[in-house]
Amino acid sequence: MTNRLLQRKQMVIDVHHPGKATVPKSEIWEKLAEMYKIADVIFVFGFRAHFGGGQTTGFGMIYDSLDYAKKNKPKHRLARHSLYEKKKTSRKQRKEEYNNRMTKVRRTAKANVGPGKKK
Amino acid sequence: MAAPGNLAVLESDLQSAVTLLKNLQDQVMAVTAQVQALTKKVQARAYPTEKGLSLLEVKDQLLLMYLMDLTHLILDKASGGSLQGHAAVLRLVEIRTVLEKLRPLDQKLKYQIDKLVKTAVTGILSENDPLRFKPHPSNMMSKLSSEDEEEDEAEGQSEASGKKSVKGTVKKYVPPRLVPVHYDETEAEREKKRLERARKRALSSSVIRELKEQYSDAPEEIRDARHPHVTRQSQEDQHRINYEESMMVRLSVSKREKGRRKRASVMNSQLHSLTHFSDISALTGGTPHLDEDQNPIKKRKKIPKKSRKKTGFRRRR
Numbered sequence: 001m002t003n004r005l006l007q008r009k010q011m012v013i014d015v016h017h018p019g020k021a022t023v024p025k026s027e028i029w030e031k032l033a034e035m036y037k038i039a040d041v042i043f044v045f046g047f048r049a050h051f052g053g054g055q056t057t058g059f060g061m062i063y064d065s066l067d068y069a070k071k072n073k074p075k076h077r078l079a080r081h082s083l084y085e086k087k088k089t090s091r092k093q094r095k096e097e098y099n100n101r102m103t104k105v106r107r108t109a110k111a112n113v114g115p116g117k118k119k
Numbered sequence: 120m121a122a123p124g125n126l127a128v129l130e131s132d133l134q135s136a137v138t139l140l141k142n143l144q145d146q147v148m149a150v151t152a153q154v155q156a157l158t159k160k161v162q163a164r165a166y167p168t169e170k171g172l173s174l175l176e177v178k179d180q181l182l183l184m185y186l187m188d189l190t191h192l193i194l195d196k197a198s199g200g201s202l203q204g205h206a207a208v209l210r211l212v213e214i215r216t217v218l219e220k221l222r223p224l225d226q227k228l229k230y231q232i233d234k235l236v237k238t239a240v241t242g243i244l245s246e247n248d249p250l251r252f253k254p255h256p257s258n259m260m261s262k263l264s265s266e267d268e269e270e271d272e273a274e275g276q277s278e279a280s281g282k283k284s285v286k287g288t289v290k291k292y293v294p295p296r297l298v299p300v301h302y303d304e305t306e307a308e309r310e311k312k313r314l315e316r317a318r319k320r321a322l323s324s325s326v327i328r329e330l331k332e333q334y335s336d337a338p339e340e341i342r343d344a345r346h347p348h349v350t351r352q353s354q355e356d357q358h359r360i361n362y363e364e365s366m367m368v369r370l371s372v373s374k375r376e377k378g379r380r381k382r383a384s385v386m387n388s389q390l391h392s393l394t395h396f397s398d399i400s401a402l403t404g405g406t407p408h409l410d411e412d413q414n415p416i417k418k419r420k421k422i423p424k425k426s427r428k429k430t431g432f433r434r435r436r
Contacts, residue, residue, distance in 0.1 A: 010367055046363075046369045
């Protein structure tokens with residue numbers, strides 16, 4: 001199904017694998033890349049096996065181009081394909097730094113203290 | 120003394136008669152010219168009709184015959200003959216009846232003829248033409264090229280088939296027209312409906328079905344059919360699956376939901392169905408006892424629920 005608002009084609013993928021365990025995502029991704037000849041703008045996720053095994057259902061999306069994919073995809077999905085690296089600092093560290101900076105400033109100047117502003 | 124009066128009337132009539140005759144002559148000349156041109160074209164085979172609709176051909180011929188008979192009659196009448204018992208009159212009546220009988224056929228073919236004419240005029244099929252949505256067998260073939268190399272794997276091959284629906288051009292959303300109907304169902308009517316439903320359910324229960332099988336002469340059918348009773352849980356599951364596939368998200372299953380699902384599946388897998396039969400009191404007239412998979416009708420208290428993120432999915436019970 002074409003989704004013009006998000007510049008992609010989205011589909012439900014049914015995998016039949018009688019007698020085998022659930023097919024890993026990377027394999028399905030490779031197969032789709034072969035079928036549609038484009039490799040870097042395909043994303044698959046949400047695979048759930050049916051009761052009794054043998055069939056798995058998941059979703060797949062093919063974007064028009066890499067730029068659209070970067071704009072429209074949630075970051076953790078991009079990170080799976082190593083298109084995105086998130087910050088390695090933990091939330092606790094970041095909050096501590098922020099609070100420390102806030103204590104040094106008085107009254108209305110506190111509004112100017114941003115998490116990334118005073119680096 | 121009527122003669123001069125008549126003469127005056129005759130004179131005025133004469134004027135109009137002469138002008139009318141002149142008009143008639145002009146028109147006749149124009150029509151003759153057109154008919155001659157048409158005849159030339161038909162003889163030059165400009166209008167081939169072998170591959171056309173035979174109904175239209177028949178109508179054409181009938182109309183032509185009608186015209187010929189009519190002109191014959193006019194000629195006879197104009198030269199002073201009487202129409203009494205004229206053979207042409209009978210022929211005209213016959214043709215007229217046939218044309219009248221053809222009219223309903225014409226109505227039935229109207230859609231086809233209109234479509235053909237439109238295609239001939241514009242040269243393309245319209246967007247909503249159902250002939251456009253043919254199946255594409257090439258889409259059903261697997262596009263995997265490396266399938267042959269995987270033949271020597273253990274048991275099954277792993278195949279990935281993508282489900283894609285080809286959508287046409289985007290059309291403007293027209294909301295469905297729902298007419299509100301007045302609700303005045305009395306208690307008695309509700310009771311009757313409930314009884315009807317209970318009777319239907321009882322008739323399709325396993326007890327009655329087995330009785331039917333016992334006394335009928337038809338051969339025994341072993342069918343691999345779905346469970347005839349759609350339980351509430353299976354309906355909810357279906358609703359969930361539809362939502363997930365249309366929204367392309369995965370919903371999380373809460374603990375309560377998990378418990379309900381487990382209970383429903385356990386009930387079907389145990390030997391519960393050996394000893395518990397569905398309720399057929401609607402047919403026997405006894406007191407109804409509830410089926411195990413139906414929830415007892417409880418009155419729900421109005422507890423304000425916290426807003427959830429995925430409110431689109433939750434159905435109000």
